[in-house]
Amino acid sequence: MKAAVITFPGSNCDRDLAVAFEAVGAEVVHVWHKDTDLPKVDVVGIPGGFSFGDYLRCGAIAARSPIAPALAAHVERGGYALGICNGFQILTETGLLPGALMRNTGLKYICKHVELRVETTDSVFTSGYGKGSVVTVPIAHHDGNYTADAETLAALRGEDRIAFTYAENPNGAMEDIAGILSANRRVLGMMPHPERALDPVLGSGDGRAMFESLLGRMALA
Numbered sequence: 382m383k384a385a386v387i388t389f390p391g392s393n394c395d396r397d398l399a400v401a402f403e404a405v406g407a408e409v410v411h412v413w414h415k416d417t418d419l420p421k422v423d424v425v426g427i428p429g430g431f432s433f434g435d436y437l438r439c440g441a442i443a444a445r446s447p448i449a450p451a452l453a454a455h456v457e458r459g460g461y462a463l464g465i466c467n468g469f470q471i472l473t474e475t476g477l478l479p480g481a482l483m484r485n486t487g488l489k490y491i492c493k494h495v496e497l498r499v500e501t502t503d504s505v506f507t508s509g510y511g512k513g514s515v516v517t518v519p520i521a522h523h524d525g526n527y528t529a530d531a532e533t534l535a536a537l538r539g540e541d542r543i544a545f546t547y548a549e550n551p552n553g554a555m556e557d558i559a560g561i562l563s564a565n566r567r568v569l570g571m572m573p574h575p576e577r578a579l580d581p582v583l584g585s586g587d588g589r590a591m592f593e594s595l596l597g598r599m600a601l602a
Contacts, residue, residue: 382599394429401576414446424461427468440470469570480529486553496548509594516587518573527554
């Protein structure tokens with residue numbers, strides 16, 4: 382598997398995401414936000430952090446970086462994309478995922494481990510888990526309150542595109558949503574950080590299955 386990790390000014394999880402890909406045997410290329418082309422890769426990682434200082438709206442400026450059209454083209458031609466935390470925000474701002482990430486209902490930054498329920502295994506990202514299983518993954522965000530209109534929520538439910546929900550909702554997200562899939566199931570956006578849960582010594586090793594699942598499905602392809 383070949384992966385690219387995009388770095389924006391203010392990204393702070395780009396190295397963590399690259400290490401997670403490499404930990405399961407992927408070859409990783411680092412891409413700067415001012416690049417206009419992506420190398421030929423299987424999956425593009427959009428990392429967490431505070432791109433452009435979260436100025437205007439989280440992810441709004443990053444979504445208009447020179448690399449954004451190449452990211453959209455990568456997905457359109459059959460590539461995969463994984464956006465984590467700020468990466469999820471960027472994916473909604475680009476239109477590659479529906480909805481928006483709003484300020485946490487408690488109006489405070491939250492950083493802790495949470496339990497997630499796996500809602501679907503029908504994706505390259507979640508096939509390594511059991512449907513309905515509960516995994517522990519850390520969160521670290523101020524704007525993680527997933528919000529969408531009724532039509533979008535109905536589509537996410539009806540098309541089995543809710544990937545993860547919070548067992549106990551920490552941020553007010555509608556329907557406890559922690560992560561969603563695109564209509565073509567090739568894009569996953571999630572607020573929790575699976576790349577920070579690769580080994581029990583970090584507090585949880587439950588994130589590793591996501592990256593192993595990606596590697597296994599790419600190898601089969």
